Amino acid sequence: MTQAWDIIPDIHADIRRLQTTLDGLGDDAPFAFLGDFIDAGHNQSTADDAAVLTTVRDLVARNKAVAVMGNHELNAMLFHATGPDGAPLRTHSDKNTDQHRSFIAQFGIATPEAQLWLDWFITLPLWLDLGGIRLVHACWNQTDIDVVAQRRPSGLLEPEDLSEIAADKTPFARAVKNLTNGPELKLPEGVRFHDFKGYPREHVRIAWWRSHAATWRDAALSVKNLTELPDAALSRASDVSLYPADAPPVFTGHYKMSGEPRVEAPRALCLDYPNTPCAYRWRGEEDLRQGNLVTFDEEQQSHKGSFGG
Structure with a gap:
């Protein structure tokens, strides 16, 4: 029998957003979370990592939900762990510390309280195939999944993997990074853009589900000002694999989409819209439906999408 699922994207320590979403969905189906539970944004008024x-x-724990690991959970494990030389596996730079500040404010750095949650993070798989749908935080790439599965068939990392992932030099480490961070391409020489926090970047995230994207601006993700990118033909790299049109539907978060939540492709959907709490009610359909994509207002009432089963 086909299982129903209500899929919920990145929460980022916003307990009000989480409760709004859970209350709006009700208990008709189990929940499927796409990771990034921690690390509040700067303009967030209801940050509570512990509550989320x-x-x-x-x-x-009550079998009411499943969840996959986000890049923020992976980054947290690296931030609080140390290598053989005693240095943090993820540097405590101003940028990395600022990104992680709401978690640090509640739990500290490498404290017993923080370690309790880091121990839970590593129980989250990098991907889930639920029989009809797939979940991954940033990118479902079968080659990367196969690389990780050779060592970790369940998609669950082990503590001894963290140093290798931090070094980012092996096929295993690069596969983990692609699943949690998604594919990026180097921009043409001399071109940079500024991310949502104002940091300059020379690599841009690419929408691996947009089969008809022809230019940098069409294919780019997580870019606040698209005019910073060239309005020119995109040179695709061999490691940016488009999601197969006949594969099971896959759900992802991570990309800070703008505008109204929308189904862009029949078999792949990014649900991470920071300005609009949303979720997808999956009820067995092979092709995803805009009507099953629902959004929620501050009064916890669904107001977009006419869910039709």
């Missing part, structure tokens, strides 16, 4: 983590962990 406790809520999600309890739902998973």
Whole structure:
């Protein structure tokens, strides 16, 4: 029998957003979370990493939900762990510390309280195939999944993997990074853009589900000002594989989409719209439907999408 799922994207420590989404969905189906539970944004007024983590962990423990690991959970494990030389596996730079500040404010750095949650993070798989749909935080790339699965068939990392992932030099490490961060391409020489926090970047995230994207601006993700990118033909790299049109539907978060939440492709959907709490009610359909994509207002009432089963 086909299982129903309600898929929920990145929460980023926003307990109000989480409760709005859970209340709006009700309990008709189990929840499927796409990772990035921690690390609040600067303009967030209801940041509470502990409340979000406790809520999600309890739902998973009661078999009311499943969840995959996001890049923020992976980054947290690297931030708090040290290598053989005693240095953090993820540098405590101003940028990395600022990104992680709401978690640090509640739990500190490498404290017993922080370690309790880091131990839970590593129980989250990098991907899930639920029989009809797939979940991954940033990119479902079968080659990368096969590389990781050779060592970790369940998609669950082990603590001894972290140093290798931090070094980012092996096929295993690069595969983990692609699943949690998604593919990026180097921009043409001399071209940079500024991300949502104002940091300059020379590599841009690419929408691996947009089969007809022809230019940098068409294919780019997580770019605040697209005019910073060239309005020129995109030179695709061999490591940016488009999602197969006949594969099971896959759900992802991660990309900070703008505008109204929308189904861009029949078999792949990014649900990460920071300005609009949303979720997808999957009820067995092979091709994803705009009507099953729902959004929620501050009064916890669904107001977009006419869910039709």
